[in-house]
Amino acid sequence: MNAQPPIPRADIERRGLRDLVYEHILEILLTGEISPGERVSIDGLARRLNVSPTPVREALVDLERTGLVVREALRGYRVSPPLERGQLQELFIARETVETAATRLATPADDKLLSALAAAHAEHEKAGDRVRETAEQGDEATERPEEARRVRVSAAQEYFARDRDFHDRILEHCGNRYLVTMSQDLGAQVHRLRQALPHGITDVNEALAEHRAIIEAFASPDPTAPEAAMRHHIRMVAHRALVEDPQTPTQENHEDP
Amino acid sequence: MNAQPPIPRADIERRGLRDLVYEHILEILLTGEISPGERVSIDGLARRLNVSPTPVREALVDLERTGLVVREALRGYRVSPPLERGQLQELFIARETVETAATRLATPADDKLLSALAAAHAEHEKAGDRVRETAEQGDEATERPEEARRVRVSAAQEYFARDRDFHDRILEHCGNRYLVTMSQDLGAQVHRLRQALPHGITDVNEALAEHRAIIEAFASPDPTAPEAAMRHHIRMVAHRALVEDPQTPTQENHEDP
DNA sequence: CGACGTGAAATCCTATAGGATCTATGAAAT
DNA sequence: ATTTCATAGATCCTATAGGATTTCACGTCG
DSSP, X not given: OOOOOSSOOOOTTOOOHHHHHHHHHHHHHHTTOSOTTOEEOHHHHXXXXXXXXXXXXXXXXXXXXXTSEEEETTTEEEEOOOOOHHHHHHHHHHHHHHHHHHHHHTOSOOHHHHHHHHHHHXXXXXXXXXXXXXXXXXXXXXXXXHHHHHHHHHHHHHHHHHHHHHHHHHHHTXXXXXXXXHHHHHHHHHHHHHHTOOSOOOOHHHHHHHHHHHHHHXXXXXXXXXXXXXXXXXXXXXXXXHHHOSSOOOOOOOOOO | OOOOOSSOOOOTTOOOHHHXXXXXXXXXXXXXXXXXXXXXXXXXXXXHHTSOHHHHHHHHHHHHHHTSEEEETTTEEEEOOOOOHHHHHHHHHHXXXXXXXXXXXXXXXXXXXXXXXXXXXXXXXXXHHHHHHHHHHHHXXXXXXXXHHHHHHHHHHHHHHHHHHHHHHHHHTSOOHHHXXXXXXXXXXXXXXXXXXXXXXXXXXXXXXXXXXXXXXXXXXXTTHHHHHHHHHHHXXXXXXXXXXXXXXOOXXXXXX
């Protein structure tokens, strides 16, 4: 019996072409290159990525389940239309349901969760600073408006990613893989919501303060505090998102008097 | 502006081959024809269904997301292994989270929900009667054990379907499509759990009584009663499922002394 | 007797081709 | 001018073929 490593051949980089194509299409969708409602051509993507339609097809089946694209039999895929106001409200209720449950299950927080939250929050604050900087740049003289917009979008994406990381830390420590999956599934919808935001991020201070309150709640001895803090946070996010958009500014093309 | 019908061309029967293949494979998986852990050959299914591998591939990508099959890159698909005890507990917690939230949102119940629940419960009771009958048949002299087993499995499937219908009625009336989707996603996992049950259904009376309590709670003026009744129901189901199986009785073929 | 290497069969994976369906453009008729 | 119809192009959908990888059986060696 030699001391051969007990299958250290971890399944590193053991992915098929389908997964690479999936990530690539996801990138295309998240950058908003294709407008909502527009067609997502299978053959077109295959040509663009220099692959055959088969893996593209598989990736799209997967993406359909995330809600980013919709399929109509024999008519192909389309980028999902923007969320309507009603869907928005339902989405926030669903998030509140899942995340408060996860927060409750993660209570009381162990040291690992506390430190992970602190680290994630620090990154989130840094991203928030950059958002504020780029927003100021946008307000003052814009020599190169295109470049300014690009860097602002980049800062916003970073900010959202760090925001999500913060929530994911709690999910990871709730000990329930099904809640984690549900939260991830909702994540794609949340992204659609953010992509529909016409104006920049205006609630950096509020969001960071609410996250800080969640951390403090986890540190407090009250076992009901974290869940309450999370519920308050998500409700405030919903409130801010719903009051700013009087109605989802989609094309108002359906009027029947 | 004429009064052209607002697209009444209902999309009836507008499915591709992929959907048919999906349903057929689902049927195969739900009947338990392939044992957990066993391989699900793409080419084999294609030959069996007289189709090409491409639609089979798409259907399997879809099924992978439901959790009924698992994929390993370059190694194909397998039927998901049976749920471990830990997964079971997590699954029930997730169900409790989603279904209690849906119940709360469906409160107060309108007349349509009440009548729908009553109808669904009546069907559930009939299915329960059949389960009891077939169970008695199974206990007494079995001339044709094969046929007896088949009819008993059939009764159990009907019972579970009607059970699920009851819960789905509440989901439909909660007004949140994301909670509905989540509940459906969990449904496949629940099925895996039931398939792993070696013994028959032993809690028909308890389950029906708890469902009746939910109906009565919806009829009562107390707005917190339905949610509490649903929570109690799911926790009792979890309790009964977890005490009967000391450990998931999978084939004990892995022993390394 | 067990471990290891080799070969063939099976399987997965990707690419290409052709039939079926949908979309769009343009001409003809009312 | 508007509607209708027909044709052409594009796209989706399915089938088939071949390369790459895995799996399994068999024979060999320690």
